[in-house]
Structures are given as C-alpha cells and as structure tokens.
Amino acid sequence: KQEVTQIPAALSVPEGENLVLNCSFTDSAIYNLQWFRQDPGKGLTSLLLIQSSQREQTSGRLNASLDKSSGRSTLYIAASQPGDSATYLCAAQQGGSEKLVFGKGTKLTVNP
Amino acid sequence: GAGVSQSPSNKVTEKGKDVELRCDPISGHTALYWYRQSLGQGLEFLIYFQGNSAPDKSGLPSDRFSAERTGGSVSTLTIQRTQQEDSAVYLCASSIGWGSSGNTIYFGEGSWLTVV
Numbered sequence: 001k002q003e004v005t006q007i008p009a010a011l012s013v014p015e016g017e018n019l020v021l022n023c024s025f026t027d028s029a030i031y032n033l034q035w036f037r038q039d040p041g042k043g044l045t046s047l048l049l050i051q052s053s054q055r056e057q058t059s060g061r062l063n064a065s066l067d068k069s070s071g072r073s074t075l076y077i078a079a080s081q082p083g084d085s086a087t088y089l090c091a092a093q094q095g096g097s098e099k100l101v102f103g104k105g106t107k108l109t110v111n112p
Numbered sequence: 113g114a115g116v117s118q119s120p121s122n123k124v125t126e127k128g129k130d131v132e133l134r135c136d137p138i139s140g141h142t143a144l145y146w147y148r149q150s151l152g153q154g155l156e157f158l159i160y161f162q163g164n165s166a167p168d169k170s171g172l173p174s175d176r177f178s179a180e181r182t183g184g185s186v187s188t189l190t191i192q193r194t195q196q197e198d199s200a201v202y203l204c205a206s207s208i209g210w211g212s213s214g215n216t217i218y219f220g221e222g223s224w225l226t227v228v
Contacts, residue, residue, distance in 0.1 A: 043205075044203070098211055099168060
C-alpha cells in the first residue's frame with residue numbers, strides 16, 4: 001500500500017528565502033508525482049506534474065524533482081513571497097490506477 | 113463553466129439524514145474524481161469516473177456512500193444515514209483525460225459537510 005509522507009508539517013520563513021519541501025513515497029511503481037497548493041477554505045491548484053520517466057519539472061520560481069529509486073520528491077521555491085503562503089501537498093499516482101495518494105501537506109508561511 | 117463547480121458549498125445535516133453533493137466538471141472533461149478531506153487527515157480517494165462508468169469505487173468507506181454520473185457530465189455523491197464521522201470536505205476534480213497520461217487535474221472548492 002502506497003504511503004506518502006511530507007516533512008516538515010509546517011514551515012515559516014522570511015520573505016526572499018529559497019526553500020525546499022520534501023515528499024517521500026513507499027512504492028516506486030508510480031505513473032507520476034504531483035504537487036498541489038491549497039489555500040485556506042479552497043480547493044487544490046495543480047502546480048507541477050512529474051512523469052515517472054522524468055527527473056524534474058519547472059514552472060516559474062518552482063522546481064520539482066523526482067527520484068523514484070529513493071522514493072523522494074522535492075519542491076524548490078525560489079525567492080519566496082508572502083503570496084506563496086499556503087499548504088503544499090504532494091501526491092503519487094499509483095501505477096495501474098487513476099487514484100492519487102496524498103501526503104498530509106506542508107503548511108508554509110512566508111513572513112513579510 | 114470556467115472551473116469545477118460544487119454544491120452545496122456548505123451543508124449542516126442531522127445524524128441519520130441523507131445528503132447529496134453535486135459536482136459539475138469542466139466542460140469536455142471525461143474523467144471525474146471524488147476525494148474526501150477530514151480534519152487532521154490527508155485527502156483520501158473515494159471514486160473516479162471515466163464517462164459514466166466508475167472503474168474504481170474502492171475508496172468508498174461503506175455501503176452508505178454511492179456516486180453516479182449522468183450524461184458524462186454532472187456527478188452526485190450520496191451519503192445515506194449520515195454519521196458524525198462523515199463530517200469532512202468532499203472535493204470533486206476533473207481532467208480532460210486520464211491523470212496517468214499526464215493530464216492536469218482541476219479541483220473544485222469542495223462541499224463542507226457537518227453532521228450534528
């Protein structure tokens with residue numbers, strides 16, 4: 001059974017800092033690894049999707065990497081801004097299934 | 113519509129009552145998903161549809177939960193004889209094709225269910 005863990009559960013940083021969010025998964029037989037953002041009281045917004053054959057994906061100040069062999073993914077946020085404050089969720093799409101298995105998220109606060 | 117639409121946005125119901133939650137996916141999206149997010153818990157998968165068919169219902173917690181999709185569009189999640197542990201945010205999502213093919217999944221803002 002796939003299990004996804006995110007560390008840390010919460011993170012507070014000053015504006016402008018570069019930061020890394022970590023995600024680990026137990027079963028490497030995945031189609032892809034996805035990162036989402038959730039603002040309070042809102043749904044999820046897709047940030048990046050890394051296919052199992054890929055090593056990383058970039059969008060603006062965000063860069064996500066995937067290491068299937070070690071069961072790890074990281075989300076790198078450059079030059080953080082207060083508007084980046086949200087909960088970041090990673091999810092593994094299991095091979096042979098369309099369901100996503102989510103971690104419990106990292107709550108990020110960027111202080112002005 | 114511009115995004116995935118869910119209704120009601122908030123629902124308070126008495127224990128033992130039935131509730132229906134509605135999801136209107138993005139037009140043209142053939143794949144539709146239901147997830148549940150409980151306080152302090154991560155998101156858990158409930159069911160997904162391709163067209164009107166549900167290939168995977170494995171996440172439905174009990175036989176009190178059911179879902180259907182008609183016309184390849186609107187989906188309804190029904191919870192019968194609600195219990196307090198059913199209190200959660202129920203999130204619907206859709207994608208133009210299978211997520212396993214790399215298609216972006218779009219989530220609605222959720223239906224917040226409170227059972228008292």
